[in-house]
Every structure is written in structure tokens, then in C-alpha cells.
Amino acid sequence: MQSDDALKSASTPLAGIRVLEHCQSVAGAYAGRLLAALGAEVIMLESPTGCPLRFAPPWFDDSGESALFAYLAVGKQSVVADLHTDQGRQIMAAQLGHCDIFLDDTPVRQRALLGLDREDLSKRFPQLVHVSILPFGAVGPKADWVAEEMNLLHAAGEGYLLPNGLSNEMFPDRAPLKIHGHFAGYQGGATAALAAMTALWTVPATGGQYVDVSVQDAMLLVGAFAVQRLGDGSVEHRATRKFRYGGVFKTKDGYIELLTLEDRQWNSLVELLGRPAWALEPALNDPLERSRRGDEINAHIRAWMVLHNAEDIVREAQKLGVPVGKYRTPLEVTQGEHERDRGLFVEAIRENGSPFEVLLAPFKFLCSPLMGGGKVPALGEMTKEFRV
């Protein structure tokens, strides 16, 4: 709650905000994770068998602990309540009485049975921001549809458009390709965290409210460009959604991405390539001509790229102002000098007690740095303290 004067000087953005998270999906857990990183106190309300994400791949090899859960649950607390029982529902109610935000991804048709009905909660906790996070949202003809990440990426249109560029050129007949991991789920989670804080903004004036977030809608938002293109009269397709020149290039020791939007960047690219005769042809000063002859240009660039190391290309390109980046492996990201300098990773404690490093948050608050760290909660570690 926000009434304590001491909070005025507290340093984290969401100091004093309490969140109860009753979620099984990546979207719900990521929403809670973002709020925790921002300083909210986040309590996972788990069934006696635990949140399924505790067992979700990928795992730490040595223990069977979930690396995904470690990433999503670090810094949270855990309390166990069986919502099929009166006692469980009392534990939940006691928590909700002290919470600002409730995150729930229970399918709508199961809510009444578990004491999670929207109207009922609104009456009992009028100041509560109740956020529903479901694959297709809580209302609409498909509200009861079920979906995993794979289905949602394609239900929002982005799946159909991937892969574009080199992968599509190499394997034009293969099925469309998923983005790694839980991209759609993460958009749903970020949207839910944003919507929760947005609704919380109005609590002093209008009290709590119910917020309906759909992962499909969130993924559609980040894929909005395809909808705009449709309005402009053209339909995107993975086979044609490619840069006319530039894109993914194989180098001597890996892959790089190259993209030149501006004339000056093209001119710098010509410098990077050593001013070869083909690139100096006056016709190529015209961006439209370059667009028309993209395949020819890419063939030249590919021939050059495979002769050079990725790190060397990036260093020289960035000196000249050519937008080039190396496709980095996860290990390279974790060891990156840039990431280390910016403090992207913090040390935390796994459920088994051993330390590990985890990405804190993809943003920095420069006037009052985020704290991060903490531990991955054991199932029900706080249940005794919270017993009613």
C-alpha cells in the first residue's frame, strides 16, 4: 500500500506496491517478474503441487531445476494455497487485502469455482487492480481457446512472416519458423505489467478496476506494421519481406547483420568494402537502383564477408558509421564487455542455494538504480508466515 511516508524517500520505482501473482503462464510470470524488478513485492500464490513453470524447460543440467523458472521467479516470494478449499481461499483473501495488484491467468470458466470471479473480487476488494492475462483475453468469441507460444505467434500474424531474408532464401519450402523461446508470452507479460501500473495510476481517483490482457493482442501490437501495410494496400509475406540488400551474412567465423537505410550509410559501406569497382558504378548512387539490383549487390557483399572475421567487420563498420552487428551467442552476451559495464546481470540465489547470474531488467533507472538479485523461492517458503 502507498500510504507510508517512508515510501516517499524509497528508491525503487514501485516501492511499497504489493502484487499477488496467481499464474501458470510465461506471460503472467513475466508480468510479475518485471514488477518485482521495478521494486514491487511480488508473492506467487501456488497450488500445493507448485507452479508448472517450476518444471518447465530448459533446465540447469545438474539439478533438474528450471532455468526458465529461475529467470522468471527470481526476487519473488511463494505462498501455497489450494483454492479448491476454504482454507486456501482464505489465504488468498488475506493476501488480497494487502495487495495493490492481482495477476491471474486462470481460464475464465474455472474462476468461480476457485473464488476468482471478477465481480466478487471487485466487491470485496474495491481498491484492487485485478489483471486477467489469457492467451486470447477474457472476452470475445475465442476467449475460451487454449494456446501455447507457438499458436500465439501465428494467431497474431508474426509467425507467418518468419523467417525472412537469408533463412527463407536457403529454405523457401520449409514451414514458417518460430521466434526463439517465449517472445509472444513476454509481450503479453510486458503489456500486463504496463496495464497493471496504468490501472493503478487511477486508483486514488476512481478505485480499483478489472483489466483484460490478451497475449494475442500484445503480440499483434508489436507486429502492428503488417496491419499498417495492409491498410496501405500490400500484404506482407515472409518470402518478400526482406531487405533488398543487406541482411544476414555469413562471415569467416560466424554471422553478422548489415542494414543501410540512409545514403551516407551506403557510402560508408562502399568504403568498408574497399571501394570495389562494382560499387562505384554511378547508377548505384540512386537508392531505387540499388533496391532493384539488391540480389546482385548482396552477392558481392557475401563474397567479401566470408573472407573476414565478424569482430573485425563490426569494428571497422561502426568506425565508418555502417550499421553492422554480430549475431552473438548467449555466452557472448553474458560475457559482453558492454553488458558487464552496464551491469545487465546480477547475482542471485538458486532454489538449491547456489549462486547464479541473471539478467536484471532491460532498462536502467539512472537516478535510483534497480536492486535486482534475490533468490528463486522454494515452493511455499512463506506459507507459514502468511497462514490465516
Add this chain to the structure above:
Amino acid sequence: MTVLKAPLAGVRIADFTIHAAGPLSTHLLSQFGAECIKIESKTRPDAFRKPHAVYGRMSAATFDQVTANKLSVRLNLKHPEAIEIAKKIVSISNVAAESFRPGVAQRLGLGFEVLRECRPDIVMLSLSSCGQSGPDSHFAGYAPLFGAWGGLGWMSGYSDGPPVEMRHAMDHSAGLHAAMATMAGLHQQRRTGQPQHIDLAAREVASAMIGEALVQAQAGIEPQRVGNGDLRMSPHGVYLTDQPDRWITLAISNDQQWADFQKIVGHRCDDTRVSNAEGRLIHRAQVDQMVSEWVRPQNADQLAMRLQEKGIPAHVSWSTQDLAADRHLQERKALQWVSAPGIPERLAVGSPACFSSSPDVGIRRLTPELGQDEEYVFGQLLGMSSAHQAELVSREVIW
């Protein structure tokens, strides 16, 4: 210009962002009711107002969606008097947002230390490729580079193919995270009365999208690119149906779903090696082959409906035309019909959240003409007379 019953009614944003990621962040807050003043100039319009041939077309890129709802004023930020006016706009705003390359806002005279003088509790959002600090902070980049740097590109792709290039979804994911962080900054502003400077690096958003793989890498495990595969579910993938380029996505996680799926497609596999989830994972290639053959003669839409009736996660791989025709998205107002004088009715992406007691969210007006709202912003909000404005136009300060 107060918006009734929108959750962020009364919040004002001075918006200096350009391209896609930054503008999406402020656009999203404007969908929730914030008043967003977009500051550009005729000499340096948002680069996304103009076309880039590298995309293979000569029309402007993402400008319309992310500029909807915004008010537009012209300020020639190379002119010291324009900077003073920009600072006045900041002084009456809760948020100042920019997405210049690191260092540019300071050079213009609009750095955080200056803006906090104008507005002591300002929340400043600086969104960039690589962040405001660190050895790569000067690197220029676009969405595909964010994905490359951050590791998401490497992890995405066919297991026997190259990494995959991220497109606008990457930009907009950075924008979504930026809006979320900004909202947290607003709460801190209201609670403490102190200023805040938020530094969002788009490449770090790409890294956050592989957070679990980074945990593994730190623990000495080398995460693998798995394409359409999954470590828990089989069958799990995208399968061709009876029409060209018409695919269905399936994600089957337990034996009941597998039994129901077989009934619905009218086939039964007697191979005991794949009768349980563990066996199907071990023999996923054979399972994929078998499922591909079963699904191939089916109608994708009908099959998805029948599978959903049994609670099996399935959905057609939708093209943008499929999205446009969807009743569910339109009922939710996630897709919204918009039009304006001279702009025929078209679909745009609306609010990704519905609020029960502050429902007036979404797109209220379309892309502003450059400088269209100067009378309101310069006149009503800043109290400048029309004559003064005209004089500033004549000297190319308002330009």
C-alpha cells in the same frame, strides 16, 4: 484536450522520439489517454515520415500507426530559441521521451540535467540501440541489429540454418518495454516528487527475450537453436494443410491430447515407442513426419476449430488478411477501424488492454500533419500570441 475516462488522462508527454521503437512507446501511452506532443521540424522530420528504398517500396514506413493520437508541433532544434520553447513544453509535461543517439540530446541542450531544471520531477525516457553508457553506446542500429547483438537472432532459426533477422516486432517490443518502464517512472514521480532518467537499450530487450538461455549459458550450458521444436512437447510445429501455404500450428503436451488429436484427424499410431509424451519427444522426427502426413489433406480452419473444441492448442498460421477478417480481435478493439478526411477507412492496432472503469482507450485521431497542433500547444498551453508565433515562423524557429 483532456480525455475522459482514459486511465492516463491528464498525463502529458513531450515526445522527441523518432523511427519506430520510441514512437511506439509514447503512442501506447497515448492510447491509454496521455496527451503526447510530438516535436519535429521541417528540416529534420522524423525519418519515418520519409520512404526508404531498401524496404523495396517508396512509401513511408511505420509512421501512421505510431503517430496516431499525437499532437504535432514544429521546432527547429538547431535554433537556441526553439530549444527554449522545447524546454517550456517539457516544463508542463510529466514525461520527456527521446530516442536520439546517446549524446545528441545533451548536444542539443535537452539533456537530463537541463530538463530536470525545467521540470524538477521530470521522467525522462532515453531509448537507444545500446544504451546511454558502455563501450558500444555509440553504435548505430535498427531492429535486426538489436536482435543480433542481444542474442535473440542467434537463438532463432532452423537448427541447420543461419540466425534469423528480427523485424519491427523487435523495435516495438523495445517500445512496449519502454512504455512499461516509463509508467513505473510516473508512479515514482508521483510518490517521491523526484526526477528519473530511464535508459532503455533495445538490444537488452532482445536479451531479455532469451533470459532463460542466458541463465543456462552462465551455468556452463550451451543453449541450442531448436527451430519449431520444443523441449517438452511433441508434436510441436507448423504443418501444411490442403491449401498452398496454409499451415496449422500444433502444440501437444500430454497423452490425452495426443489420443484426441488422433481421433480428430482419423488416424491411429500403434507404435508403442510414441504412445507417451517422453517417447514422442525422443522420436520427434518420426512423429513430425507422421503428423505432417495426417494433417496434409485437412482443411486448416476446420481442423483448428475441432481441435480447440477438445482443448488442444491449435491455430491456423494467420496472414495479415486473416487478422483483418477476425471478429474476435475486432470485438476486443485490438483491431480498430479508423478513418479521417482524405484517409479511407482502414484497420489499425488498438489498445492491447481493456480497462473496466476507464474504457476510453485506443486510437482517437490519426497521423497529424506536421505542425497541425501549434495553436493549441504554443497558443493555449504556452500562451504565445499568434503574432509571436508568426514571427518565430518567419525566423525559422518554428519550422
